[in-house]
Amino acid sequence: MNNNSPNDWLFEITPKNKFFSLNLREVWQYRDLLFLFVKRDVITVYKQTVLGPLWYLIQPLFTSVTFTIIFNNVAGIDTGTVPPFLFNLAGITVWNYFTACLTGTSDTFKANAAIFGKVYFPRIITPLSVVISNLVKFGIQFLIFIGFYIFYYFQGANLGLNSLILFFPVLIVMMGILGLGLGMLISATVTKYRDFIHLIGFGIQLLMYLSAVMYPMELIKDKLPSYGWLVEYNPLAYIIETARYMLLNVGEVSILGLSYTFVVTIAVFFIGLLVFNKTEKSFIDTV
């Protein structure tokens, strides 16, 4: 151990990161930290609130009720044989997971500047913990969806599970990765150009309307044929449409669309990772 051959250094700190490096071994070494961050996020969010984790349920329920009133009762969007409330709840639950991942990871650097400024650990642990703790939140929200699903089933609604439901976890993971990738990309950019913070708030709002959350995908093709491409090129729309197909057996599954979504997800994730890695080493000087 004490020999002094010139090249037995354990590691070296140098100015620039290698062009691309995801040090998985290092991330694995810090897996306990990942777990503790997730635990922290889950238990501290609703501390000192009366309703506690119930808040996880209140938000999607109220949003679904509002959507049902506005889009289905007032605007008259047809959801076929599926009760509009359940249709909206499915879309919102899945959509919420994406937005939670995106907003949670997009201010990674800014929100953690104090801690990043003092200790080193693989920075990717932080956005990863956001994605995973939101998965817990998604799980709770999904339970409420199942509750209503059973309720409507016994009410005699025409609901049929699709065998593709087995792939539902894959879909959710894909959504998480897309949110993570996009979030990392934005968080890295935000450290230098704060403009993106302002963009993200209303950007997500607008994106929701383009993601077929409260309407079936084919509806937009029927009613707005010239703008339908906006939705067709949105990978999120395919995820939500497919999720609804799996859960409620409505809508369509486009293999082409899903493949496209898959490619975009992978691309966004790797670009995000690349930019994130590059920022990681010196963001503390620019944040």
Place this chain on the structure above:
Amino acid sequence: MKKDIILKAENISKQYRLGQVGTGTLSHDINRWWHKIRGKENPYLKIGETNDRSTKGSSDYVWALQDINFEVERGEVLGIIGKNGAGKSTLLKILSKVTAPTTGSIKSRGRIASLLEVGTGFNGEMTGRENIFLNGAILGMTKKEITSKLDEIIEFSGCERYIDTPVKRYSSGMTVRLAFAVAAFLEPEILVIDEVLAVGDAEFQKKAIGKMQDISKGEGRTVLFVSHNMAAVKSLCTRGIVMEKGSIKYEGRIDDAIEKYLEDENTTAHHIWNESDKPKGDFIELTEVKVLNKYDAITINHSILDEVKIEFTYQIFREGELFTHGFNLYNVENVHILSSHDKNSSTLKQALRIGKYKTAIIIPGNLLAEGSYSCSFAIMRYSPFHIEFHEMNTVGFNIIDEFGGQTVRGNYSGHYPGLIRPELEWKK
């Protein structure tokens, strides 16, 4: 014996951009990128200036660190000292991988864990126990490691009673105790510590210093310690680096390093006052002070063997006053070493005419210990006693140590303590 180098910094430099980051960066970025694709050097790397807070530079970029080179041996406790803004914290940030250097590299043979301001990542909503786990994990420990040391950590922190209380209910002292306890039980090969001892009561500080001594001496771990607390630095470190304006000013034994740090760069061996700010009394004003060697030349550094002559020039502007001169000597820690009144001065018996006069005091060789000194000068009247003026920090000088038969030290080359070092007689 061959040196066992555990950490090696080579040409570390760090450049920062000043002013409003965010405006104009895009154009700089584009320009930088444009240079890069043409294979040219980054245009903004050249225009950086050295880091000096007090003067206003013309460039937007400064070098917070410039060409830092040093080596650390295994088991060594290295103190890094310097004024605020000297680049200490930047260096530690680079060492702990929080930020990357602009140029240069650091090579290490061991894991580095840092303790830059304790309590990093503490979550107020979580209990002390939960925070031990979270903080430990942030600092690089695994859950298993923490669990095995949990009892020791809690005991060391002295927070047993509150360990299941949310940390936001803790006093700041308790938070620091808990955080330090977690860090103290880390087991990296190299521990980086910045200003931990700023908070906490005296008892805990003593405990913390003791623990750090155990870490370095007993367990043979390497520690890099940054602090403004010279007593802590002195008792912990074996070697020191003095940083100034982003570069290493001195590297060597910790006592010498502390002296170099405390040494005021404004110390001068020759002081002439402007018309407006002369120290003055009712009838007299000080105009000039010089530190002279035995050849009457102005000198700031004097051998420990040589006498030092300090010459004061003053102006009498009202006749008929009887007075005398006083002199005080202070060391770098501002300890008042000695005081001398010119009790037999002729000016006590006979008043001086208007005009310029000189007086000088001689400090013999083999009296003062090595180090830097500062001199004050006073004009006093005796009956009744009245101080006309007492001017601090008029001039300063350094006493440089030497070996050899004529010195008090003789041929002993080790650390020689004591505020003064007069030649005393030993009787048989």
